[in-house]
Amino acid sequence: MSITKNISLIIAGAIMFSCTDQEKFKNIGIHENTRWEFAPNMYHSKAYEPLTQITDENQGVFISSDDDGVGEYYNSNPHNPHQMNMRVPAEGTIKRTKNGFMPYHIPKDSLSYAAKVLVNPLENSPKNLADGELLYAKFCAHCHGAEGKGDGPVNKPFKGVANLAEGQLKTISMGHVFHVISNGKGRMLSHASQLDQEERWKVALYVKNKLQVSQ
Amino acid sequence: MFLKRLKILSASLVIFLISFELNFEVSAQDTTKNTNGAVAADQAIIDQGATLFKQNCVTCHAIHDVVVGPALKDVHKRRQLPWIISFVKNSTKVIASGDQYAVDLYNKYNKTQMTSFPNLSDAEITSIVEYIKVEGSKAPVTAQAVDGAKDASSTDKSNASNPYGDLTIILLVVILVLVLVILIVFSSVLRKYLKDKEANLEEADKVLVNQKIDFVAFFKSKGFITVVSIVFVAWGARACWNTMFYVGVEQGYQPVQPIPFSHKLHAGEYKIDCNYCHTGVTKGKQANIPSLNICMNCHSQIKKGPKYGEAAIAKVVKAYETNTPVKWVRIHNLPDLSYFNHAQHVKVGGLECTNCHGQIDTMEVVHQHAPLTMGWCINCHRETKVNGKDNDYYAKLLESHNQVSKKDLKVADIGGLECSKCHY
Numbered sequence: 001m002s003i004t005k006n007i008s009l010i011i012a013g014a015i016m017f018s019c020t021d022q023e024k025f026k027n028i029g030i031h032e033n034t035r036w037e038f039a040p041n042m043y044h045s046k047a048y049e050p051l052t053q054i055t056d057e058n059q060g061v062f063i064s065s066d067d068d069g070v071g072e073y074y075n076s077n078p079h080n081p082h083q084m085n086m087r088v089p090a091e092g093t094i095k096r097t098k099n100g101f102m103p104y105h106i107p108k109d110s111l112s113y114a115a116k117v118l119v120n121p122l123e124n125s126p127k128n129l130a131d132g133e134l135l136y137a138k139f140c141a142h143c144h145g146a147e148g149k150g151d152g153p154v155n156k157p158f159k160g161v162a163n164l165a166e167g168q169l170k171t172i173s174m175g176h177v178f179h180v181i182s183n184g185k186g187r188m189l190s191h192a193s194q195l196d197q198e199e200r201w202k203v204a205l206y207v208k209n210k211l212q213v214s215q
Numbered sequence: 216m217f218l219k220r221l222k223i224l225s226a227s228l229v230i231f232l233i234s235f236e237l238n239f240e241v242s243a244q245d246t247t248k249n250t251n252g253a254v255a256a257d258q259a260i261i262d263q264g265a266t267l268f269k270q271n272c273v274t275c276h277a278i279h280d281v282v283v284g285p286a287l288k289d290v291h292k293r294r295q296l297p298w299i300i301s302f303v304k305n306s307t308k309v310i311a312s313g314d315q316y317a318v319d320l321y322n323k324y325n326k327t328q329m330t331s332f333p334n335l336s337d338a339e340i341t342s343i344v345e346y347i348k349v350e351g352s353k354a355p356v357t358a359q360a361v362d363g364a365k366d367a368s369s370t371d372k373s374n375a376s377n378p379y380g381d382l383t384i385i386l387l388v389v390i391l392v393l394v395l396v397i398l399i400v401f402s403s404v405l406r407k408y409l410k411d412k413e414a415n416l417e418e419a420d421k422v423l424v425n426q427k428i429d430f431v432a433f434f435k436s437k438g439f440i441t442v443v444s445i446v447f448v449a450w451g452a453r454a455c456w457n458t459m460f461y462v463g464v465e466q467g468y469q470p471v472q473p474i475p476f477s478h479k480l481h482a483g484e485y486k487i488d489c490n491y492c493h494t495g496v497t498k499g500k501q502a503n504i505p506s507l508n509i510c511m512n513c514h515s516q517i518k519k520g521p522k523y524g525e526a527a528i529a530k531v532v533k534a535y536e537t538n539t540p541v542k543w544v545r546i547h548n549l550p551d552l553s554y555f556n557h558a559q560h561v562k563v564g565g566l567e568c569t570n571c572h573g574q575i576d577t578m579e580v581v582h583q584h585a586p587l588t589m590g591w592c593i594n595c596h597r598e599t600k601v602n603g604k605d606n607d608y609y610a611k612l613l614e615s616h617n618q619v620s621k622k623d624l625k626v627a628d629i630g631g632l633e634c635s636k637c638h639y
Contacts, residue, residue, distance in 0.1 A: 008442040012449030025466045025586040037463045043550040138488040153485045157517045160273045160282045167270030189512045
C-alpha cells in the first residue's frame with residue numbers, strides 16, 4: 001500500500017510542478033479584451049493618470065469603497081476639455097530649462113532674419129556633436145536620410161525632402177537650421193513639440209559641423 | 216599599255232569604293248542623328264543634371280507627380296529654355312515682371328514662391344532640363360507595383376514553414392505502435408506455445424498461462440482508487456494554482472484601436488524611430504502617445520496608405536482639424552500599486568524599446584509582449600548590469616565595486632529589489 005501511495009505522490013508532484021516557468025504566460029495567447037485581475041481597487045488609479053481616461057462613471061461601481069458616487073475605475077477630469085486628464089499649460093507659461101532658454105518667438109516668415117541673427121549658444125564639443133548625431137538619427141534621418149541626402153525611407157511616399165548634404169543647403173547658417181526645425185519650412189512642419197531648444201541647437205550643430213563637413 | 220589602263224581602272228575602282236563606303240558611313244551617321252539626336256544629349260550632362268536635380272529640386276518637384284510645385288515632365292515642351300533658366304535663377308523677378316505664365320503658376324500653386332537658385336549656371340540648369348527630358352520619357356514607377364512585389368515575396372517566405380516538427384512526432388507514434396504490435400504478437404505466441412505443454416507445467420505457471428484479467432476487481436481495488444483520486448486532486452490543484460498565476464497578466468492583450476495605425480509600416484518599413492513619436496521616453500515617466508501635430512508632420516502630405524487607403528488617414532486629419540483627441544486604447548497598464556519610469560530605463564539604463572515591448576516594428580496591430588509581472592521585473596533587475604556608460608553618476612560606485620569584487624555590479628545590488636523602489 002505504501003508503494004502505491006509513494007507512486008501516486010510522485011505522480012502528483014510531477015503534475016503539480018511540471019512546466020512552471022516564465023514562458024507559461026505565452027499560453028494566454030492574443031486576446032482582444034482584458035482578463036481578470038486581483039484587487040482591482042489597487043490597480044486603478046484614483047488620482048488623475050496622464051494616459052488613462054475612463055469617462056464612464058459606472059465602471060467599477062461594484063467594487064467602489066468610497067462615497068464619491070462614481071465607480072472605482074472612473075478616471076477623468078470633468079472640468080477639462082474632452083474630460084482629459086492632461087492639460088495644455090496656461091498661456092504664457094515658460095518652461096524652466098537648465099540653460100535658461102527663453103521661448104523662441106521669431107515668426108515663421110522671418111527665416112532670412114533668423115538665419116542672420118541667431119547664434120548657437122552651445123559649444124562645438126564632442127559631447128554636443130554626439131548628442132546631435134543621436135537626435136538627428138532619431139528625429140531627422142527617416143526623411144532626410146542618414147547622410148542627409150534627402151533619401152530617407154519616408155521620402156518615398158512623401159515625395160521630396162530637402163537634401164541637406166549637397167547643393168544649395170550647404171551654404172545655410174546654423175540659425176537657419178534652428179529656425180526651420182522650430183517653425184518648419186515648405187512642407188516640413190514645426191518640430192518644436194518634439195525637440196526642445198537645446199536639442200534643436202544640437203541638431204543644427206551636428207548638421208553644420210559634421211554632416212555637411214564629412215560629405 | 217593595257218597594264219597601265221588596268222592600273223588606272225583598278226585605282227579608280229578603289230577610290231570609288233572608298234568614297235562610296237565613306238558616303239555610306241556619313242549617311243548612316245546622319246540617320247542615327249536624325250532619330251536620336253533630339254533626345255540623346257551627352258550622358259555626362261544627363262548625369263550631372265540628375266545629381267543637381269536630386270540635390271536641389273526634389274524637395275518640391277517630382278517628374279511625374281505634383282508635389283509642392285508642378286510635375287516637371289515635358290517642361291521643355293511647355294516653356295523655352297531661356298525662360299526656364301531665368302525662372303530658376305530668380306523666380307521672384309520673373310513673377311514681378313508680370314510674365315503671364317509665371318503669375319498663373321504662382322497663383323495655381325497656393326502662391327508659394329519657388330526658391331531662387333542664383334548659384335546654378337546656365338549650363339547646369341540646361342543639364343537638369345536634359346535629365347528631366349530623359350526621365351519624363353520613362354514610365355512612372357508606381358509605389359504599388361513595388362509593394363506588390365514585396366508582398367509576393369513575403370508570402371512565399373511564410374509558406375515555407377518547417378514541416379519537420381510534425382514529421383518527427385508522426386514517425387515516433389508509428390514506431391511505438393509497431394513495437395506494441397510486435398510485443399502483443401510475441402506474448403500471444405509464447406502463451407500458445409506454453410498452453411500446448413500445459414501438462415508439464417508447474418501450478419504457479421499454470422495460473423500465469425490461464426490468467427484472465429479481472430477488470431472489475433482492479434477498478435474496485437483500494438490502490439487504484441487512491442492513485443486515481445490523488446492524480447485527479449493534484450491535477451485540479453495545479454489547474455487552480457496556474458490559473459491564479461494567470462490572473463492579472465495581460466500578456467498578448469491586443470485591443471482594437473480606433474484608427475488602424477500600423478507600427479509595422481511606420482517603424483518597420485519607414486524606419487521612423489520610436490522616439491520621434493513617443494517623445495517622453497527619454498525625458499519622463501511616460502513614453503507618451505503622440506499628439507496629432509506629430510502625425511501631421513507627414514500626413515499633411517501623405518493622404519493615402521497602402522493598406523487602409525484614405526479612410527484611416529482622413530480620421531487623423533479630421534481629428535487634428537477639429538482639435539479632438541483620438542481615444543487610443545491603452546495596452547500596457549501597470550497596476551496603480553507599482554511605479555515605473557521610462558526615462559530611468561531608456562536614458563539611464565540604456566535599454567532598447569524592444570527589450571520589453573518586443574518586435575513592435577513587425578506588429579501590424581500592437582499587443583503586449585511582456586507579462587509585466589513582478590517576477591519578470593525582478594528577474595531582469597537580477598540579471599542586468601548597472602550601466603555606467605556616459606554616466607558619471609555611477610562612476611565612483613562602479614570603481615569601488617570593481618576593486619573588491621570580480622562580479623559585475625547588478626541592478627539588484629544597488630537597490631533594484633527594494634520594495635519601495637516601485638511600491639510606495
